[in-house]
Amino acid sequence: MSECTTENPILQSILEHGLDGIAESLRVMLNEAMRLERENHLHASSYQRSAERSGYANGYKNKTVHTRVGSITLDVPQTRDSDFYPSCLERGLRSERALTVAMAEMYVQGVATRNVTEILEKMCGLEVSASQVSKATATLDATLTAWRERPLSEPVDVLLVDARYEKVRRDGNVLDTALLTAYGILPNGRRRVLGVSVEHSEAEIHWRKFFESLAARGLHGLKMIVSDSHAGLQAARKSVFPSVPWQRCQFHIQKNATAYIPKKTMETEVHRDIRTIFSMPSREEAESLLKRTATRYREAKFKDLADWMESNIPEGFTVYSVAKNDFARKRLRTTNMVEFQNKELKKRTRNIRVFPNKGALLRIASAMLIELDEQWLSEEKAYI
Incomplete structure (x- = not known):
């Protein structure tokens, strides 16, 4: 069994400061992750001679980010002759930034609920001004708009x-x-x-x-x-x-059927019949079973239900001509x-x-x- 040690700076921070040390631990981990990412990007570590090197390290630049555990000042690695920016500062943070901006808008515009201030403190870790909201919104919206308007070059089935x-x-x-x-x-x-x-x-x-x-x-x-x-x-x-x-x-068809079932005691039977029709392995078999089922209900004096089934259920059969197998059909039918x-x-x-x-x-x-x-x-x- 390996020996437990507290020499790790991350563990030391938590041991010394308790929950207050989480922010410092996060700072240390992010700094180390960004440093390693830069080395991978350059294909070489600091001062290493390498034929595969694609650029050179160029020190660090301070950047303060606001997280749920408070404000953290990071040492962002810089490069020379290379386009590099740590992925951890962008990927996975969009939704949190969007939520923060939305909450801030509510706060600044005076339309917040009584819980907004508490939520802002937990999410942002700071007070939010109108100018900060405007700047954050403009930056975020540019990225989101570009994504929404991106060309759809790949064919879609x-x-x-x-x-x-x-x-x-x-x-x-x-x-x-x-x-x-x-x-x-x-x-x-x-x-x-x-x-x-x-x-x-x-x-x-x-x-x-x-x-x-x-x-x-x-x-x-x-x-x-x-x-x-x-x-x-x-x-x-x-x-x-x-x-x-x-x-x-097909799920919505099943729900819509309820309005045409004449007796509540018949609901289980009708829904079971519809599910059985949709589970048929081919369109021909589904159409045949639908015809027999509608005939049975019509003969039982439930004409409105039978007419509805014949008019609406076939709209759920299109998947038979597109799906290549039963697995695909199950995923595309609803x-x-x-x-x-x-x-x-x-x-x-x-x-x-x-x-x-x-x-x-x-x-x-x-x-x-x-x-x-x-x-x-x-x-x-x-x-x-």
Whole structure:
């Protein structure tokens, strides 16, 4: 068994100062990580002679960053004849910076809840002024806007879209505001975040504007669009992508069926029948079972239910012509992936009960979706 030692400066700081030593420990770790990253970037350590060297170290520059454990002054490694900047100062910090800016906006504009001051202290570790908010917002927005407007050069097989609502202050009122999101499945089976927009509602004009922005950025190769059956979304889809087959989310079809079930005691049976239809291995078998099921309900004097099933359930069959196997079909037949990401977004935004403006909501959503997109890019296995 190895002998435990307290000579490590990180452990010494915590032992000597308790919780107050966490900030110093974090500073030491980050400084060491940045120093090692510079060596890897230059392909050589300090004073080392190496034929693979790609540049030279050029000392350090102080930089103060504000973290949840307080303000930390770091020694940022510099280089000469080389483009280098430590990744730890950028990657993974976007969403926290976005949340900080949004909270600061609420504080400065005087629309904060009574808990905002406490949250700001925990998140920022300092008092926030209007000038600091303005500067931080401008820097962050430039990065987020560039990401939202980036060209979509890769072909996309499947487009999945959905909307969720957040409370946003507009013209002195607090209103439900739609956050529109678009995800894509590439030919190699990997997922990408394609776009996000904040609109007043899910009206056709807002969905159409969102779809047109995706098309203008180069979205191409679509074999199928997966979504719910919201009227505004469907009208916009037909207008912008008229020739792309549509897969109606099977989960939403199942939920919509409840309104046509004549007796509450029949709900379990009807939902089981619909699930069985959707689980058929081929479209032909699904259509055949649907016909038999609708006939059975019609003969039992449940004509409205039978008519609804024949009109709506086939809208969930498009996936049969796109998915290459049962596994792919299960993942593409609903918007469950999008719904899951919506829940993850909600976990991160729940502290902000009311956003001060649409820009704050767009900022936070964009920052978190960039991180999600980077996570998907780094995954070893494809989604499909």
